[in-house]
Amino acid sequence: MVDPLLSLIVGALVLALVIVLFWPVRGLAWRWARGRQAADRVRVEDALKHLWDGEYRRQPSSLSSLAGTLGLSGRAAAELVERLERLELVALDAEGLRLTDAGRREALRVVRIHRLWERYLADETGLDAARWHAEAERLEHRTSAEQADRMEAVLGYPRFDPHGDPIPMGDGELPPAQGVPLTALRPGEVAEIIHVEDEPEAVFAQIAAAGLAPGGRVRLLESTPGRLRIAADVDEIVLAPVVAANLTVQRLEQEVDRRPAMPLSALAPGESAEVVGIAPACRGVQRRRLFDLGVVPGTVVANELAAPGGDPTAYRIRGALIALRREQADLIHVHRAERRAS
Structure with missing residues (x-):
């Protein structure tokens, strides 16, 4: 004879399991399905970005380039392309994969x-510069067009990202790609950095550590098959x-002015210098604070x-004494004031 109490307990457990698995919105099965849909959407969006990037750079994309970028097997990449074709987002022609207007x-x-x-x-x-790309990759799939519009307004409608892209x-308008690789310069040529590629991450980390960023000026000093030596703002790199x-x-x-600039931190006590610029790597709140203090090209600063302990140092800027830490003064580029004959 079946124990009624045992049957009741088993029935309650089965009911609880069904609820945990299939309860609308919060059930595990629903969460798994939503997670899979989100993962599929991310893969579709990443594929479209890859194809667009190749189109913008005039480098045709292929099934193998798509698989390599997204870390997919050849079969998985082919299945993804088939799905994109069904969605009428991608077409295949003689030159390879091509985005449709949609x-x-x-x-x-x-x-x-x-x-x-x-x-x-x-x-x-x-946030450290080396982490911007990965964090933006995570957030881009969770942000609506309306949220992006609000963020754009808060930022003051910027034209470029911090890498120069x-x-x-809103209507999708973009200027054509410009510029040449730094490796294309000849010794003695001067150029302005207009873009820094943010992948692979290890290479970008080296560039960021060297203080190279869009807006910075460089002069090629030497080029060999094994290295390039450049003068960049206040450093040789x-x-x-x-x-x-x-x-x-x-x-x-x-x-351009050939006089070598130096960091404000190199100014000796009692010396004065004229500000010629702020390092492009100085951004956001820190850059705005320096502007608010009057640190703009042409301003005379005195140590x-x-x-x-040598840090911080008090500098006279526009009549006020301002204490700056060494790492802040390193970002301010100056020309030492010329001494006048008495």
Whole structure:
């Protein structure tokens, strides 16, 4: 004879299991299904971004390039392309994979959100530069177009992300790719950095550590098969060609001031200097604070007093004494004031 109490307990357990698995919205099966849908959407959006990037750079994309970028097997990449074709986001022609108009619009939507997030992370947070891309990759799939519009307004409608990539407008308009790799310069040529490639992450970390960023000026001093030696703002830097190739520059035809700049931190007590610029690597809140203090090109700054340990140092800026730490003064580029004959 079946024990009624045991039957009741078993029935309650089965009911509880069914509820845990299939309860609408919160059940495990529902969560698993939503997670799978989200993963599929992320894969579709990442594929569209890859195809758009190849199109923008005029480098045709293929099944193998898609598989390599997304870390997929050849079979999985083929299945993804078939799905994109069914969604009418991608077409296959003699030149390879091609975005349809609908696919291009969707790709630009994701690219816009990604670059706005990178701009936000650079300007409004203290996140390390090497982590901007990965964090933006995570956030781009969770942000709606309306949220992106609000973020764009808060940021003041920026035109470029911190790597120098243009941010698509709401209508998808983008200027054509410009510039040449740093490796294309000839010794003696001067150029402005207009773009820093943020992948692979290890290479970008080297570039960021060297203080190279869009807006910085460089002069090629020496180029050999094994290295490039450049003068960048206040430093001489040696780069491997594989690293230098990740920097895109625009040649400067006009002659620039050949006087070597130096960091404000190199100014000796009692000396004065004229500000010529702020390092491009100084961004966001920190950069705005320096501007608010009057640290702009043409301002004369004097080293007045250093703390017993040498840090911070008090500088006279526009009549006020301002204490700056060494790492802050390193970001301010100056020309030592010329001494006048008495």
